[in-house]
Amino acid sequence: MFEVVIGLEVHVQLNTKTKLFCSCPTSFNHKQNTNTCPTCLALPGALPVLNKEVLHKAVMLGTAIDATVNKESYFDRKSYFYPDSPSAYQITQFYKPVIQNGHLDIELEDGSKKTIRVGFAHIEADAGKNIHDGDISKVDLNRAGTPLLEIVTQPDMRSGDEAIAYLKKLHSIIRYLDIGDANMQEGSFRVDVNVSIRPKGDEKLYTRVEVKNINSFKFIQKAIEVEVARQTEAWEDGLYDEEICQETRLFDQIKTETRSMRGKEEAADYRYFPEPDLLKALITDDMMEKYSQIPELPEAKKARFLTQYGLSEYNASVLTSAIEMANFFETMMSKDGVTAKTANSLLTVELLARLKGELNLTNSPVDADKLGILASRIDDKTISGKAGKEVLDYLMQNDSDVDSAIEKLGLKQVTDTGAIEAMCDEIIVANPDKVEQYKGGKEKLFGFFVGQVMKASKGSANPQVVNELLKAKLG
Ligand code: ADP
Numbered sequence: 001m002f003e004v005v006i007g008l009e010v011h012v013q014l015n016t017k018t019k020l021f022c023s024c025p026t027s028f029n030h031k032q033n034t035n036t037c038p039t040c041l042a043l044p045g046a047l048p049v050l051n052k053e054v055l056h057k058a059v060m061l062g063t064a065i066d067a068t069v070n071k072e073s074y075f076d077r078k079s080y081f082y083p084d085s086p087s088a089y090q091i092t093q094f095y096k097p098v099i100q101n102g103h104l105d106i107e108l109e110d111g112s113k114k115t116i117r118v119g120f121a122h123i124e125a126d127a128g129k130n131i132h133d134g135d136i137s138k139v140d141l142n143r144a145g146t147p148l149l150e151i152v153t154q155p156d157m158r159s160g161d162e163a164i165a166y167l168k169k170l171h172s173i174i175r176y177l178d179i180g181d182a183n184m185q186e187g188s189f190r191v192d193v194n195v196s197i198r199p200k201g202d203e204k205l206y207t208r209v210e211v212k213n214i215n216s217f218k219f220i221q222k223a224i225e226v227e228v229a230r231q232t233e234a235w236e237d238g239l240y241d242e243e244i245c246q247e248t249r250l251f252d253q254i255k256t257e258t259r260s261m262r263g264k265e266e267a268a269d270y271r272y273f274p275e276p277d278l279l280k281a282l283i284t285d286d287m288m289e290k291y292s293q294i295p296e297l298p299e300a301k302k303a304r305f306l307t308q309y310g311l312s313e314y315n316a317s318v319l320t321s322a323i324e325m326a327n328f329f330e331t332m333m334s335k336d337g338v339t340a341k342t343a344n345s346l347l348t349v350e351l352l353a354r355l356k357g358e359l360n361l362t363n364s365p366v367d368a369d370k371l372g373i374l375a376s377r378i379d380d381k382t383i384s385g386k387a388g389k390e391v392l393d394y395l396m397q398n399d400s401d402v403d404s405a406i407e408k409l410g411l412k413q414v415t416d417t418g419a420i421e422a423m424c425d426e427i428i429v430a431n432p433d434k435v436e437q438y439k440g441g442k443e444k445l446f447g448f449f450v451g452q453v454m455k456a457s458k459g460s461a462n463p464q465v466v467n468e469l470l471k472a473k474l475g
């Protein structure tokens with residue numbers, strides 16, 4: 001009966017060394033108001049100068065989403081007053097943004113594909129931060145003037161799942177291109193969700209509500225769900241026109257509800273006009289050629305992983321979902337004799353399960369080189385797969401190389417036939433009754449003999465060798 005309509009606006013903080021229009025550093029965690037200068041403090045007479053690195057990163061994104069990259073774009077002033085914006089306007093791109101008409105193809109759980117159109121992406125300056133501390137509010141302008149790329153879709157998504165699929169894809173691409181940290185908790189990937197509903201079959205767009213302040217994929221999903229429920233209920237109760245208006249609402253994670261924050265301004269309220277202090281942003285042919293060189297993207301990498309490593313569709317997807325993971329895997333594969341199967345399970349099952357709390361692939365105590373060597377020792381049968389897990393546990397806790405750990409834990413597999421043969425003989429001699437029963441047809445007892453030999457070797461005997469020897473000896 002109702003159809004959900006969603007359009008997304010994502011603000012990506014670009015990881016440039018310096019700010020958009022001045023040479024202040026963009027780094028975090030500095031003392032408040034120290035990364036500032038007359039330009040980003042908007043002191044009278046200070047002039048902005050465009051940071052070329054920002055154009056470079058914008059072109060990379062435009063290339064990745066098959067967009068038109070405008071060789072000439074320009075900046076506009078968007079007027080609004082807020083304490084964290086000392087100029088009382090934001091420099092952004094309104095009339096002629098740098099990127100237009102791109103698209104991202106998403107894949108849904110059921111395997112179906114869908115194209116989401118990206119209407120435009122524009123460069124703009126971030127504001128500072130208001131810090132509310134009891135009765136007083138403070139302003140920190142370290143972030144003021146940090147470059148953002150605002151990436152805006154057409155209202156093409158029809159469910160929370162589609163919105164999340166788009167966001168995850170975009171997030172992954174930003175990380176692959178390495179143009180931003182895209183950390184939702186730290187605010188370097190900020191999502192505004194525009195939601196409306198309409199009767200199924202209706203082509204018209206109804207009133208949209210913009211929901212802000214959501215800092216995880218899980219909460220975005222939840223925010224869409226509760227906002228759709230609110231609008232649907234209003235419609236069904238005949239209160240749609242009364243209760244649903246174009247406004248900005250805040251998502252409350254604790255109460256899981258959206259609350260009105262402010263009425264949504266129309267473009268006219270911002271009095272956009274061309275920024276008089278800046279020249280056009282020009283991208284020459286040389287720059288275009290250089291900037292549009294981009295690394296292998298998730299889809300291409302997945303296709304390559306499928307053929308090069310013979311991985312399953314699922315494993316290839318998991319391994320290429322994040323660039324850190326893909327790189328980790330390929331470093332492991334570069335070690336001697338490592339099979340994709342061992343590398344994949346050590347990485348995606350064993351290591352990931354052990355990375356808890358603050359730990360992740362970039363600060364893991366066992367790095368890709370080490371885990372690759374461990375995989376190599378499993379694949380050349382120095383140790384068993386089971387022993388590999390023990391070695392990994394040890395390496396997570398101790399600063400040791402792989403071979404010393406194997407030595408220390410005494411997990412080297414015995415493949416020396418003579419030693420294993422002696423153990424088999426011992427077990428056979430010690431259990432004459434069982435040998436008789438086995439020979440008399442109780443074949444199930446074979447497992448007993450294997451178990452005894454493995455036990456005698458403290459798990460270090462190569463099970464394949466044990467099996468072969470016992471079969472020969474017991475007849
Ligand atoms: P603003 O800049 O004022 O936020 P835009 O026109 O740029 O407004 O649109 C913002 C976002 O809202 C876009 O992603 C767009 O796709 C989406 N949007 C527009 N109309 C609707 C609607 N009726 N329902 C859901 N999303 C919408």
Ligand code: MG
Pocket residue numbers: 009
């Ligand atoms: Mg907007």
Ligand code: ZN
Pocket residue numbers: 019022023024035036037038039040041145
């Ligand atoms: Zn500055």
